[in-house]
Amino acid sequence: MSRIAVIPGDGIGQEVIAEAQKVLAVALPGYESTEYDLGARLYNRTGEILPDTVMSELDEHDAILLGAIGDPTVPPGVLERGLLLRLRFEFDQYVNLRPSRLYPGASSPLADVKPGDIDFVVVREGTEGLYTGAGGNLHTGSPAEIATEESLNTRYGTERVIRDAFERARRRRGHLTLVHKTNVLVHAGGLWKRTFDDVAAEYQDVTTEYQHVDAAAMFLVNRPHTFDVIVTDNLFGDILTDIAAAVTGGIGLAATGSINPDHTHPSTFEPVHGSAPDIAGQGIADPVAAISSTALLLEHLGRADAAAAVNAAVERELASRDSGTAIRTAEVGDRVAADVAGQLS
Amino acid sequence: MSRIAVIPGDGIGQEVIAEAQKVLAVALPGYESTEYDLGARLYNRTGEILPDTVMSELDEHDAILLGAIGDPTVPPGVLERGLLLRLRFEFDQYVNLRPSRLYPGASSPLADVKPGDIDFVVVREGTEGLYTGAGGNLHTGSPAEIATEESLNTRYGTERVIRDAFERARRRRGHLTLVHKTNVLVHAGGLWKRTFDDVAAEYQDVTTEYQHVDAAAMFLVNRPHTFDVIVTDNLFGDILTDIAAAVTGGIGLAATGSINPDHTHPSTFEPVHGSAPDIAGQGIADPVAAISSTALLLEHLGRADAAAAVNAAVERELASRDSGTAIRTAEVGDRVAADVAGQLS
Ligand SMILES: CC(C)[C@H](C(=O)O)[C@@H](O)C(=O)O
Numbered sequence: 001m002s003r004i005a006v007i008p009g010d011g012i013g014q015e016v017i018a019e020a021q022k023v024l025a026v027a028l029p030g031y032e033s034t035e036y037d038l039g040a041r042l043y044n045r046t047g048e049i050l051p052d053t054v055m056s057e058l059d060e061h062d063a064i065l066l067g068a069i070g071d072p073t074v075p076p077g078v079l080e081r082g083l084l085l086r087l088r089f090e091f092d093q094y095v096n097l098r099p100s101r102l103y104p105g106a107s108s109p110l111a112d113v114k115p116g117d118i119d120f121v122v123v124r125e126g127t128e129g130l131y132t133g134a135g136g137n138l139h140t141g142s143p144a145e146i147a148t149e150e151s152l153n154t155r156y157g158t159e160r161v162i163r164d165a166f167e168r169a170r171r172r173r174g175h176l177t178l179v180h181k182t183n184v185l186v187h188a189g190g191l192w193k194r195t196f197d198d199v200a201a202e203y204q205d206v207t208t209e210y211q212h213v214d215a216a217a218m219f220l221v222n223r224p225h226t227f228d229v230i231v232t233d234n235l236f237g238d239i240l241t242d243i244a245a246a247v248t249g250g251i252g253l254a255a256t257g258s259i260n261p262d263h264t265h266p267s268t269f270e271p272v273h274g275s276a277p278d279i280a281g282q283g284i285a286d287p288v289a290a291i292s293s294t295a296l297l298l299e300h301l302g303r304a305d306a307a308a309a310v311n312a313a314v315e316r317e318l319a320s321r322d323s324g325t326a327i328r329t330a331e332v333g334d335r336v337a338a339d340v341a342g343q344l345s
Numbered sequence: 346m347s348r349i350a351v352i353p354g355d356g357i358g359q360e361v362i363a364e365a366q367k368v369l370a371v372a373l374p375g376y377e378s379t380e381y382d383l384g385a386r387l388y389n390r391t392g393e394i395l396p397d398t399v400m401s402e403l404d405e406h407d408a409i410l411l412g413a414i415g416d417p418t419v420p421p422g423v424l425e426r427g428l429l430l431r432l433r434f435e436f437d438q439y440v441n442l443r444p445s446r447l448y449p450g451a452s453s454p455l456a457d458v459k460p461g462d463i464d465f466v467v468v469r470e471g472t473e474g475l476y477t478g479a480g481g482n483l484h485t486g487s488p489a490e491i492a493t494e495e496s497l498n499t500r501y502g503t504e505r506v507i508r509d510a511f512e513r514a515r516r517r518r519g520h521l522t523l524v525h526k527t528n529v530l531v532h533a534g535g536l537w538k539r540t541f542d543d544v545a546a547e548y549q550d551v552t553t554e555y556q557h558v559d560a561a562a563m564f565l566v567n568r569p570h571t572f573d574v575i576v577t578d579n580l581f582g583d584i585l586t587d588i589a590a591a592v593t594g595g596i597g598l599a600a601t602g603s604i605n606p607d608h609t610h611p612s613t614f615e616p617v618h619g620s621a622p623d624i625a626g627q628g629i630a631d632p633v634a635a636i637s638s639t640a641l642l643l644e645h646l647g648r649a650d651a652a653a654a655v656n657a658a659v660e661r662e663l664a665s666r667d668s669g670t671a672i673r674t675a676e677v678g679d680r681v682a683a684d685v686a687g688q689l690s
């Protein structure tokens with residue numbers, strides 16, 4: 001029996017996760033879930049972010065389903081680093097996966113694109129680079145202040161994520177783009193490029209390409225249909241995935257997985273959107289991204305059929321929407337869950 | 346008399362710079378120019394990139410007008426670092442300026458935008474951050490390899506570029522957006538944010554905003570009209586300016602200045618596009634970006650009227666184009682030069 005840790009979090013996180021769980025109930029019948037009350041409320045009440053005991057308990061699960069973390073009452077960065085990044089680093093979630101598709105019914109800010117034109121995934125490294133926290137400040141607050149940030153990269157870390165990206169490319173359209181900035185970041189760029197070329201030799205069936213991050217950012221806007229799989233470092237991936245979300249109609253629909261492909265610790269699956277305190281509690285948040293994140297979760301647990309059913313149901317849900325109709329969170333969940341049930345019965 | 350060093354460079358660089366000089370001849374009558382043969386040809390012939398003697402000679406000029414550097418025969422990064430970045434660092438060109446406008450006649454990949462909707466400038470720091478080259482590799486080529494890149498930031502360096510951005514915002518629509526990643530890059534982000542807040546106190550007439558780089562990248566795609574002036578670090582600026590170029594119709598039309606606002610060394614002005622060896626020598630390259638870069642140059646030399654005349658002429662040139670008509674490099678230069686002459690006579 002699959003054991004899922006559920007962290008609804010703040011604001012609309014609670015509402016959308018309830019719908020995601022409706023869908024999971026039919027897609028992964030009989031799964032066991034444990035709910036964890038983490039996020040801004042816990043922090044404001046107790047000052048705690050992610051107690052070590054909770055960390056150990058989470059580690060007993062097969063996956064984590066997360067809603068949204070954050071509230072204006074908490075200083076920016078505190079919960080992100082103390083919770084999201086801690087999970088990524090301590091649970092060795094080295095594949096940060098972000099599928100980017102333009103769904104029927106979704107509206108892209110780009111002219112001349114139609115559903116199906118955009119369909120790629122970004123494989124972002126999740127445990128190295130500029131996200132380690134290395135660096136410091138000297139003479140803080142004085143005119144003499146200096147600040148450093150250090151990007152740490154290993155052959156071990158780059159090779160495993162690049163290998164994962166090649167595997168995904170092989171299962172898709174067979175094209176992999178490495179994005180870095182080798183012409184300026186020669187040290188890390190050199191390591192990434194050499195590792196990429198070494199691994200590429202084992203995947204002769206995958207065509208490869210290299211792009212500087214500035215060019216890739218531009219191409220995501222003016223020719224997004226040319227991408228299949230992108231592999232890149234932690235910070236570049238953070239930026240590129242948000243451009244990807246923008247061209248596919250906004251972060252409202254995007255889902256992401258912070259994945260430990262070796263299953264040595266649980267992976268986290270979540271919608272990309274935030275806690276949206278402005279619309280929380282009204283039952284009008286769109287749960288589609290949270291529901292899509294269960295598809296990534298199912299995929300990770302080896303339930304490819306159930307994942308495909310969820311994706312198909314989400315696609316039908318989006319295609320059926322009139323641009324004018326208001327969203328009722330619970331109704332969307334009911335519709336998608338019924339659709340999935342129909343497919344799997 | 347203004348002394349301009351001209352580096353036509355490679356490929357279409359030569360062709361577009363010839364047109365830029367036609368325009369400069371009428372906009373800055375009697376300017377003296379010295380031409381420097383730098384770039385891929387020099388490098389392939391002699392192995393030299395930027396001899397120290399040339400560096401000293403360049404330093405005697407008021408500004409540098411550059412075409413494009415690069416050729417497939419030269420390993421990537423060599424000329425960029427040896428020439429472009431060397432100029433930025435040694436000539437202390439700490440303001441990397443990139444105006445981003447959607448011109449009439451230019452075609453944006455975005456739906457629902459019309460000329461005039463997009464009009465902002467990015468002020469990118471040019472002498473610090475991840476561009477210093479700090480970092481290294483250990484156990485290169487082995488499974489134990491590690492690579493580091495270090496971002497170096499000073500109060501001195503951030504304050505001067507932020508101050509410049511506030512000045513520009515004051516001369517424009519009075520809105521300045523700081524872009525960084527303070528929730529993850531806490532050391533450098535802290536320095537940037539504190540410096541920004543300190544300087545903001547002196548510019549009560551400028552409204553300010555802070556955005557994380559991933560959000561800013563997304564907003565440049567789905568609401569570019571909300572930006573007036575953006576100030577950001579060297580690497581974020583590199584990425585954001587290319588997104589800006591994309592939404593305004595591609596790097597073919599963009600111009601940039603690597604500016605030393607204190608005039609202690611010359612500043613460099615250039616089109617953003619590359620040497621485009623595939624179309625070089627045919628007289629069909631669009632010289633508009635090179636011509637626009639002379640407007641930035643004129644502005645920097647205190648010739649605001651002449652700069653405005655060049656910008657107006659460029660705008661008329663672009664508006665007059667039929668999408669079908671082929672571009673003849675020399676004719677574009679003739680037309681724009683004649684227009685500028687008419688305005689200034
Ligand atoms: C919240 C933040 C720390 C995080 C990141 O920068 O990785 C977010 O932007 C993301 O993409 O998951």
Ligand SMILES: CC(C)[C@H](C(=O)O)[C@@H](O)C(=O)O
Nearest residue numbers: 183184214425426429430583
């Ligand atoms: C050529 C390269 C070194 C340069 C940079 O990264 O700054 C370019 O992309 C730019 O934006 O001027």
